[in-house]
Amino acid sequence: MAPMGIRLSPLGVAVFCLLGLGVLYHLYSGFLAGRISLFGLGGEPAGGAAGPPAAADGGAVDLREMLAVSVLAAVRGGNEVRRVRESNVLHEKSKGKTREGADDKMTSGDVLSNRKMFYLLKTAFPSVQINTEEHVDAADQEVILWDHKIPDDILKEVTTPKEVPAESVTVWIDPLDATQEYTEDLRKYVTTMVCVAVNGKPVLGVIHKPFSEYTAWAMVDGGSNVKARSSYNEKTPRIVVSRSHSGMVKQVALQTFGNQTTIIPAGGAGYKVLALLDVPDKSQEKADLYIHVTYIKKWDICAGNAILKALGGHMTTLSGEEISYTGSDGIEGGLLASIRMNHQALVRKLPDLEKTGHK
Numbered sequence: 001m002a003p004m005g006i007r008l009s010p011l012g013v014a015v016f017c018l019l020g021l022g023v024l025y026h027l028y029s030g031f032l033a034g035r036i037s038l039f040g041l042g043g044e045p046a047g048g049a050a051g052p053p054a055a056a057d058g059g060a061v062d063l064r065e066m067l068a069v070s071v072l073a074a075v076r077g078g079n080e081v082r083r084v085r086e087s088n089v090l091h092e093k094s095k096g097k098t099r100e101g102a103d104d105k106m107t108s109g110d111v112l113s114n115r116k117m118f119y120l121l122k123t124a125f126p127s128v129q130i131n132t133e134e135h136v137d138a139a140d141q142e143v144i145l146w147d148h149k150i151p152d153d154i155l156k157e158v159t160t161p162k163e164v165p166a167e168s169v170t171v172w173i174d175p176l177d178a179t180q181e182y183t184e185d186l187r188k189y190v191t192t193m194v195c196v197a198v199n200g201k202p203v204l205g206v207i208h209k210p211f212s213e214y215t216a217w218a219m220v221d222g223g224s225n226v227k228a229r230s231s232y233n234e235k236t237p238r239i240v241v242s243r244s245h246s247g248m249v250k251q252v253a254l255q256t257f258g259n260q261t262t263i264i265p266a267g268g269a270g271y272k273v274l275a276l277l278d279v280p281d282k283s284q285e286k287a288d289l290y291i292h293v294t295y296i297k298k299w300d301i302c303a304g305n306a307i308l309k310a311l312g313g314h315m316t317t318l319s320g321e322e323i324s325y326t327g328s329d330g331i332e333g334g335l336l337a338s339i340r341m342n343h344q345a346l347v348r349k350l351p352d353l354e355k356t357g358h359k
């Protein structure tokens with residue numbers, strides 16, 4: 001006898017259970033079929049539904065899953081970057097001028113990489129804020145599904161899920177860093193990058209080099225597949241600087257560290273952060289410090305900032321302020337990036353750019 005005097009017929013209960021099982025089977029087989037068709041083909045479907053998004057409810061997102069999708073996005077974007085460069089049809093355009101009057105370039109490599117990277121992340125994490133360097137064409141949407149697989153190297157380092165509220169997350173995408181150098185066919189400088197910030201703090205970063213197929217990733221308090229070198233020259237550092245947006249950086253570096261200092265001009269903020277690390281890629285130059293003095297955007301620097309932070313290094317403005325990865329796109333105060341050095345002592349050594357007019 002059921003409570004309140006209601007009698008349950010055993011046949012009714014059995015029919016109800018069978019119906020429930022049927023509904024569950026239907027849902028689950030659809031989900032599996034989606035996955036199988038996606039990965040059986042080894043590519044992305046043009047649309048339709050497979051696995052559910054990782055954070056469909058806008059509640060929590062798992063940073064370990066976000067790292068897996070970020071790596072995949074950087075690699076998929078990188079494939080587009082490589083394909084366009086190899087076709088030699090770049091459709092190069094100027095988006096306008098930088099504050100210093102240089103052309104702000106864009107190519108088909110930027111656009112197609114952006115489309116892959118943005119929609120892969122957006123489909124997996126529909127409720128998170130994604131800021132990207134390039135315009136996303138809403139009329140040219142693509143559903144790109146993630147197989148919910150976390151690669152072994154990530155599982156080995158990041159052993160537990162790390163959930164955070166979806167609304168605390170801001171993702172920054174740079175679909176093609178070093179566009180200027182890309183147009184000059186200086187391939188080694190080119191990277192694709194993804195960064196995840198939580199409450200404005202950079203917590204995970206991915207920098208991928210499409211032409212050498214090297215990927216560096218790191219998560220603050222999580223793990224990494226890259227590390228710092230064993231030693232750095234703090235006294236007469238080799239300093240990596242911009243080759244196409246340099247401003248007065250050489251003067252600042254020589255004034256601060258003396259004329260013996262080696263200046264390495266290089267393209268791409270991602271490439272310059274990798275120059276500070278122990279990177280096996282043969283095309284990668286090595287440096288002790290990265291300094292930038294002109295205006296720069298957060299998608300250019302967030303991934304490098306997260307990786308440095310995860311490895312115990314620092315990226316700040318030239319006056320030592322931490323950079324917040326929410327709100328506005330750009331930062332005004334220049335950049336100083338270091339690892340295994342006394343970062344605050346370096347900040348004290350640098351001249352005040354406002355006063356010296358070296359900006």
Ligand SMILES: Nc1ncnc2c1ncn2[C@@H]1O[C@H](COP(=O)(O)O)[C@@H](OP(=O)(O)O)[C@H]1O
Pocket residue numbers: 098099100133174176177178179180241242243244245246266267268269294295296297300
């Ligand atoms: N003054 C400036 N204004 C706008 N963007 C700048 C800039 N200085 C550097 N950047 C951007 O920061 C990235 C690294 O610059 P650099 O190679 O000169 O060090 C490049 O990104 P993109 O190639 O993604 O546009 C570049 O466009």
Ligand SMILES: [Mg+2]
Pocket residue numbers: 174176177178269299300
């Ligand atoms: Mg960039």
